[in-house]
Amino acid sequence: MQVIYGINPLLEVLIAQPEQLKKVVIVAGREGDGVKQILKLAAEHGIPVEFSAKDRMEKLAPRQVHQGVAAICRAHAYATVDEVVAHRHEKSKHNLVVLLDSVTDPQNLGSIIRTAHCCGANGVIIPENRAASVTASVSKASAGAVQYLPTAMVVNLAHTIEYLKERGFWIYGADAAAQTDIQAPDYEGNIALVMGSEGRGIRPLIVKKCDFLISIPMRGQVASLNVSVATGVILFEILRKWGN
Numbered sequence: 695m696q697v698i699y700g701i702n703p704l705l706e707v708l709i710a711q712p713e714q715l716k717k718v719v720i721v722a723g724r725e726g727d728g729v730k731q732i733l734k735l736a737a738e739h740g741i742p743v744e745f746s747a748k749d750r751m752e753k754l755a756p757r758q759v760h761q762g763v764a765a766i767c768r769a770h771a772y773a774t775v776d777e778v779v780a781h782r783h784e785k786s787k788h789n790l791v792v793l794l795d796s797v798t799d800p801q802n803l804g805s806i807i808r809t810a811h812c813c814g815a816n817g818v819i820i821p822e823n824r825a826a827s828v829t830a831s832v833s834k835a836s837a838g839a840v841q842y843l844p845t846a847m848v849v850n851l852a853h854t855i856e857y858l859k860e861r862g863f864w865i866y867g868a869d870a871a872a873q874t875d876i877q878a879p880d881y882e883g884n885i886a887l888v889m890g891s892e893g894r895g896i897r898p899l900i901v902k903k904c905d906f907l908i909s910i911p912m913r914g915q916v917a918s919l920n921v922s923v924a925t926g927v928i929l930f931e932i933l934r935k936w937g938n
Contacts, residue, residue: 696767697830699760701728706838707765708735717766718743721751724762732763741765755830770828773844775854778817779861781844787936789884790815791858792929795851795900796891797921800826804835805922806889811839813929814938819846819854855903858886867896867904868928870918876908876928881935887928892921 698704698715705728707714718736720729722745736743754764773781782789792810797803803826810818826832827847833840848854855865866879867888888904890896901907910919910927919927 696769697754697764698767698833699755699758699764699830700834701726701732701761701763703834703836703838704732704763704765705735706841707767707833708732708739708741710838710841711771712739712741714767714771715739715741715765716768717741719746719751719754719764719766720744721746721748721762728761729763758831758834770833770840770845772828772847773817775819775846775848775857778819778844778846779858781816783814783816785938786814786816787938788882789863790929790932791817791819791863791884791886792925793819793851793855793886793888794825794890795821795888795896796824796894797889798824798826798891799921800829800831801835802826802892802920802922803828804832804840806925807832807836807843807845808839809922809926809929811836811843813926813933815843815929817844817846819848819851821851822847822849852899852903855886855888855900859905864906865904866906866908866928867901868909868924869895869901869907870909872907872909874906874908876910876931879906879908879935881932885932887925887932889921889925889928892918
């Protein structure tokens with residue numbers, strides 16, 4: 695069972711993809727403008743609403759900040775790689791895709807999807823194995839961006855990179871040991887940015903597939919940034935070079 699919880703994430707789904715929802719659940723007595731908007735949109739789309747006791751909500755979203763609202767929904771509808779490529783932002787100079795290699799933390803995945811959406815990226819591509827998938831936690835961490843930015847799940851990330859190269863993409867991999875500063879490239883052309891896990895980085899096989907390896911200059915004593923923060927830093931540097 696897939697559950698989305700929290701007022702803003704639920705509103706985003708009701709606005710963008712109401713067909714994904716099977717039922718809305720609200721704690722009895724819960725009020726407020728956000729709840730009124732949820733009820734209004736649910737009624738417009740014919741989505742059943744259940745008013746429940748608080749302990750029912752705790753079972754649906756255990757140990758989560760659910761704000762007294764949740765929804766039971768269908769499994770996340772992943773896009774294809776071609777759909778991600780086709781989803782180019784109207785203001786973007788080139789195509790921009792983010793690939794994640796072994797990013798297992800749902801909060802990081804959600805934050806990266808949110809940042810990628812804010813940067814006008816085409817979409818995000820994640821591997822099927824040894825990686826976080828799009829769940830309720832990811833949806834909440836993305837502040838609803840998963841409803842607007844296509845996410846593709848692929849069996850083989852290395853093969854996907856080769857396919858993107860055939861489609862005219864340059865592959866940039868973020869590697870803390872890389873000698874090239876993120877400010878050095880001109881970032882011309884279609885770009886696929888590969889980000890790895892915080893502990894291990896990009897796997898050696900994927901590193902070999904990259905056309906360029908880039909690193910963020912660091913001045914502190916900590917070895918690296920959180921992967922979601924690092925992704926944001928690099929994406930905004932790409933936009934700066936594009937003049938956006």
